[in-house]
Amino acid sequence: MNCSGCSYIQPIEDQGVISLRPLTQELEQSVQQQSFECRSIVHNACSIEYDSREQMLDILQWIFHLPNVEGSELQVGIGGKNRNQGEPDWLPVAVMISRLQNYDIVDIIRQRKFTSHMQPIVDRNEQIIAYEFLLRPTPNGPSFQPYRLFEVAHRTGLHSFLDRAARISAIETSALHLPKGIKRFINFLPSSIYNPQYCLSHTFAAIERLSLDPKDFVFEVVETENILHMPKLQEIFEVYRSNGIFVALDDVGSGYARPELINRLKPDFVKIDRGLIDGCDQSTEKQQAILQIMERSREAGSQVLAEGIERREEFDFCSSIGIDLAQGYLFGKPAEQPGLQL
Numbered sequence: 001m002n003c004s005g006c007s008y009i010q011p012i013e014d015q016g017v018i019s020l021r022p023l024t025q026e027l028e029q030s031v032q033q034q035s036f037e038c039r040s041i042v043h044n045a046c047s048i049e050y051d052s053r054e055q056m057l058d059i060l061q062w063i064f065h066l067p068n069v070e071g072s073e074l075q076v077g078i079g080g081k082n083r084n085q086g087e088p089d090w091l092p093v094a095v096m097i098s099r100l101q102n103y104d105i106v107d108i109i110r111q112r113k114f115t116s117h118m119q120p121i122v123d124r125n126e127q128i129i130a131y132e133f134l135l136r137p138t139p140n141g142p143s144f145q146p147y148r149l150f151e152v153a154h155r156t157g158l159h160s161f162l163d164r165a166a167r168i169s170a171i172e173t174s175a176l177h178l179p180k181g182i183k184r185f186i187n188f189l190p191s192s193i194y195n196p197q198y199c200l201s202h203t204f205a206a207i208e209r210l211s212l213d214p215k216d217f218v219f220e221v222v223e224t225e226n227i228l229h230m231p232k233l234q235e236i237f238e239v240y241r242s243n244g245i246f247v248a249l250d251d252v253g254s255g256y257a258r259p260e261l262i263n264r265l266k267p268d269f270v271k272i273d274r275g276l277i278d279g280c281d282q283s284t285e286k287q288q289a290i291l292q293i294m295e296r297s298r299e300a301g302s303q304v305l306a307e308g309i310e311r312r313e314e315f316d317f318c319s320s321i322g323i324d325l326a327q328g329y330l331f332g333k334p335a336e337q338p339g340l341q342l
Contacts, residue, residue, distance in 0.1 A: 011110065012078055012103065014052055018059060019077040019088055021045035027074070030066055045077075057100045064093045091157060098155045105144065105152045109162050113141045114149070116166070116173040117334035121185065121305065121327045124319050130183035130218070132327060133170035134334045150189075163192035164199065168206050171217075175210040177338050185248065185269075187222040190232065196239040204243050214244035218269055221250050230264065237265060251307070252293055259289075262296040270297045274308025274328070281313040287321075294321060 020027065023038075023046045031038040031048065036059070038046040050056040060076065063069060076096045077088025091099075099106050108114065115138045121130035135146045153159040167186055174184040193199045207214055219240055221233070237247045246268040252259060254273035262270055272293055280286045290306075297304045306318040309328030318326060 011107075012053060012056070012100065013080045016050060016056070016078055016080045018048045018050060018056060019045050019079065020048070020063070021075055021077070021090065022073065026068070027066070034062070053100060053103065057097065060093055060097050060100070064097060069093065095155070095157045098152075099158075102152045102156060104142070105149060106156055106158065108142055108144060109149065109153055109158050109165075112165050112169070113138055114144075114166070114169065115139075115336070116170045117336055118173070118177070118338055119327060119334040120332040120338070121183070121325055122331050123325055124323075126331065128182070128331075128338075129325070130185055131174075131178065131338060132185040132334075133173060133187075135166050135169070136334065139336075159189055160192040160194070160199070163189045164202055167203050167219075171203070171206045171210065171212070174216075175212055178216075180213055180216065183216055183218055183246075185218045185220055187250070188219050188236075190221060190229070190236060193232075193236055196236045200236075200239055200243075215246070218246040218248050220248035220269070220271065234265065237267070248305075249302075253289055259293050259296050262293070262300050262302060266300045267302050269305055269325075270300075270302045271305045271307050271327075272323075277306050277308045277314055277318070277328075278310075279314070281311075281317040287317070290318075290323075291321065294323070 020031075022044050028038055028046060031046065036048045038048060048059060050059060056078075063074075063076075074093055075090040076093050077090045078096065079088050114135050116133045117136045118131040118133060120128045121132060123129050135149065137143050150159065150162065153162040167188060170184065170186045178184065204214075207217065240247050247265075248269035248271055249261060249265055249267040250271045251273040252262065252270050253276045270293065272290060276286050276289055276293075280290060294304055303324045305325040305327060306314075306323050307327050309315050309318070309326050309330045312330065314328075315326055315330060
């Protein structure tokens, strides 16, 4: 399996050609009935010229609602009218429509109009020992909510491209601001990594290119992922570890990140979900859940990190039961520059 989603994203031009495949007799007749010129080309496909992105969207929406198209194997490729190019990237009609409907956000992803901010992670003495890197808009660039960026990326087939670009951005930012020995926690989407050896090779190459120490990096499974394909996730963890990099299980205690996964994955770090940490000093139920995670983490040899700490009382409770690390607004918000305590 390849990693085509990691590759360069061609821009959608104002004028160009829509290619459709496979070309069936019914599809060709429907196109001709709309007075479109359907020219047969290679690979059993036909092409239709368009003169604006709005016209392209109208054509694609019309095609999508033709009988027997939804759920079929019909694919779309987009090419510029006035430039020579090879085989287009073929995508399902619904995915291409979504790219057009969310063109502004797709353009942010395509042109990498984002940067990485850093949030401190402290030990029990409140000394900064690491930073987590979080995707944010560039200064004077278009604004966006990070969750929205990844939401659109999933719908438009760009999540592999975005995930890889975000990892590289974090690595490059860390090289600018952090000394050796300070750990860098970076998120990754398991579903974006089709072939771990290939898709992660760009990550390892960036670390090597910047002369950074792989042992300073911790890659963590983010909370939005449905962790169902355990063998694939174990393979990803193994590829990271074989390159000298640590791994973390994020948001444990929430959603799919169940405590029992700790024993199966044996991550180097376990990050307890902020929902359990919020008000943990006042809730016996939350305290029991946290202690259960602590016990499983000790058995697996994992360090534990409490996320989302905003109150001193929460930190005091976590410290009292032996939690190693903490992160939250109590110690600092995500920022372009590292905190003064470094």
